[in-house]
Amino acid sequence: MAREIAKYAIKYLIKTPKAGSIPETFSEDLSKKVLHFHRRLPGYQPTHLIRLRNLAQSWGVAEILIKDESTRFGLGAFKVLGGSYAVARLLCQKLGIDIQTIDFDYLTSDAVRKRVGHITLATATDGNHGRGVAWAAEQLGLQAMIYMPKGTARSRVENIRCHGGTVEVTALNYDDTVRLCSRRARENGWHVIQDTAWEGYEDIPRWIMQGYMTICVEAVSQMREQGVNRPTHVFIQAGVGAFAGAMVGYLARLFQDDTPCFIIMEPNNAACLFSSAIAGDGLPRNVTGDLSTIMAGLACGEPNPFAWNILWDFVRCFICCDDFVSANGIRILANPLKGDESVEAGESGSVGVGLLDLLANNADFGVLKQALKIGPGANVLFFNTEGATDPENYREILWHGKYPSMTYK
Ligand SMILES: Cc1ncc(COP(=O)(O)O)c(C=O)c1O
Known part of the structure; x- marks a missing residue:
């Protein structure tokens, strides 16, 4: 009780x-x-x-x-500990290789870029997770599209933009922002890197x-x-x-x-x-x-x-x-x-x-x-x-x- x-x-x-x-x-x-x-x-x-x-x-x-x-x-x-590991696992999955067998430098190489093509990562965040994903995208030469809920502090937006992430502050609360991000990703062929799971979306959150x-x-x-x-x-x-x-x-x-x-x-x-x-x-x-x-x-x-x-x-x-x-x-x-x-x-x-x-x-x-x-x-x-x-x-x-x-x- x-x-x-x-x-x-x-x-x-x-x-x-x-x-x-x-x-x-x-x-x-x-x-x-x-x-x-x-x-x-x-x-x-x-x-x-x-x-x-x-x-x-x-x-x-x-x-x-x-x-x-x-x-x-x-x-x-x-938060970057989760985002970086998930993005690296995603790349390794696309490349068909085991994450244990590669150097991080390999993931940033031109050879990998050629094989995986242009990738945009998308996520909804109240700040810290998006900053981690934008940082990982920057390290790996990928694009990051970051959605944030209404009322987000300016400093948190800037902390993402300075790593090259594109930020949209929505008029929605966090959970509706997650849904918006997932919809936009579907429409645009982006990869969602979200820290919560739903049916059919389980690998990346894990x-x-x-x-x-x-x-x-x-x-x-x-x-x-x-x-x-x-x-x-x-x-x-x-x-x-x-x-x-x-x-x-x-x-x-x-x-x-x-x-x-x-x-x-x-x-x-x-x-x-x-x-x-x-x-x-x-x-x-x-x-x-x-x-x-x-x-x-x-x-x-x-x-x-x-x-x-x-x-x-x-x-x-x-x-x-x-x-x-x-x-x-x-x-x-x-x-x-x-x-x-x-x-x-x-x-x-x-x-x-x-x-x-x-x-x-x-x-x-x-x-x-x-x-x-x-x-x-x-x-x-x-x-x-x-x-x-x-x-x-x-x-x-x-x-x-x-x-x-x-x-x-
Ligand atoms: C600083 C900080 N602490 C704790 C949490 C909680 O993590 P979770 O949403 O996985 O419960 C977050 C999530 O963004 C966070 O930014």
Whole structure:
């Protein structure tokens, strides 16, 4: 049954994970191959796993670990890992070759260009995914046609145009923009590189999710290097749920004897996974409307059905919240305790830390905290999935306290 902490506009559902069988899609073996592919991309560097020891002590948990994707390939977000892998798989499929057998340079060669001909990639995006696809197209000498929902921040449009992508900002919400993009691609013979799936369109979204595994492979190895065996709690923010599905799929498989507690977070106005969870029958549900939230990357109303199946099986808690939680996360990460590192987190990257602040420090969240067993034994893993991709809003949040905390006393 869903519960509400009405004073703070937070709803959550705790469920007992079913621990069903874990799809092969996220095997350790494949994750190594994906990492091998990313390592050959120009500019590859593993992103940092930031350990906030003083914050962990202050909030009464063993570890707070933040996998900081804000620096991934200099593109401000993790998304390029999925887009680049999917585009490369698509090219390899056209060429009839195995991705393991080629160098990235080969894919950019004239020989390949001659064999595959002129290719245009098309996608709908709230910013980060389109930036990753435009970057991959630029690297490979392909065209990119990018559709964005209404209200998209100018900086996010510019971040795509500067990689040569053609951008159209629509008058539609995210999900209708996905449909528009798919229609235009059909009419024009473009290749859709979308991170959500529908009937008959499953390979590319699956490749995108597999591309995200590099984050987990790096994070687990960095954790072990720092003497932390495993995460006990993993907070994951979700839009269509592809990112969360990949993280849960990989980690549940890797730690199958002692599965971490997975917590999925969404904005109140775009909580399609939460709505699916409360329906209780294991089927995905859509939400509609303009999906308005500062967490632009999470403003999606229709779950990725493949990701949803994984989340339904393995997630312990679905939770949705208002924008102030994300804004608090931004402020906390940018202003660390003495001795901790500061982290630039964008609106979709910071929500987990904003939420842990409430759980750790606010008696109204005591029941939830206890149900999730958040305490001195908890190794908590977060993903800062983006940096300040809307710098104006980021500054307003930090400098002028936009979206003020509802817990300010
Ligand atoms: C920064 C950021 N975080 C998280 C997500 C959520 O990913 P997904 O839509 O796969 O759930 C997105 C999606 O665009 C994003 O841009």
